[in-house]
Amino acid sequence: MAQSEVSFEATGPTFVAFETTGASLPAYGVGVYGIENGVRGVAGTKIINELAANGGSSGVTRDLIQTGVGVQGVGDSAGVRGDSEDTGVRGKGGVGVFGEGGYGVAGRGQYVGVLAAGDIAVRAEGDSIGTYSMAPTAVRAEGSVVGVLASGEGNGVGVKSRSPNNRAGVFMTDYSSPDVDFADFPIRDGESAPQICLAAGSARGTDQDILPSLGVAGDMVAFTRRRGDNVQAELWFCTRTNDDGNGAWWAKVQLGPTVIVT
Secondary structure, eight states, X not given: OOTTSOSOOOOSSOSSSSOOOSSSOOSOSOOOOOSSEEEEEEEOHHXXXXXXXXXXXXXXXXXXXXXXXXXXXXXXXOSOOOOOSSOSSXXXXXXXXXXXXXXXXXXXXXXXXXXXXSSSSOOOXXXXXXXXXXXXXXXXXXXXXXXXXXXXXXXXXXXXXXXXXXXXXXXXXXXXXXXXXXXXXXXXXXXOOOSBOOOOSBOOSOHHHHSOTTOOTTOEEEEEEEXXXXXXXXEEEEEEOOOSSSOOEEEEOOOOOOOOOO
């Protein structure tokens, strides 16, 4: 048999070109190997017509996108799809799963869209943004030692946060002790009041114009004012929550003597 000859080809008007049937179930449905590709599957009239226009009928099944692949799938909607009660698609290798496209990897699950485990469960590298999330809670982290650990390379900033209409940062603790008061005034859904709330930035106007009227006891707000040619910082602490509509109580934190470092 010449190398260009076809070992097996189904040309008739059949619904399934190749299938195994019978009362006894075989151990392996298909066992094949090839130097360039083990199995290549193509589905969908759009992709079939595109491949056929470029290389004829043989281009549909022999126009390899990548060689050295055990199973290669090309389709109008999905190249490879796996359905299982356990694992739909499982990959093992130096890289278990690698995705390219408008979205490299997209996951949708009843409970978790993408589940990762490993010494480093998820590592993201991007030209401008490593990880971008959109959700009511965009990112949630729980750690037995540290929930979120961030560091900036070189002159980069470790953590930067901004909110157009609310607190830029909220830090709170669920710790409670009869000997320690952590400003645990109950607010939304039983959460504790924020311990520190930084609203750094150049402020204008009076104290009443700058400080939040919806302050919660335990809030700490820092902002800067320009006084002449100098920019000076102020620190304020909320001592009473605005829970009755009569306003929040704020007290300016009195600092110690100023030390000038040149």
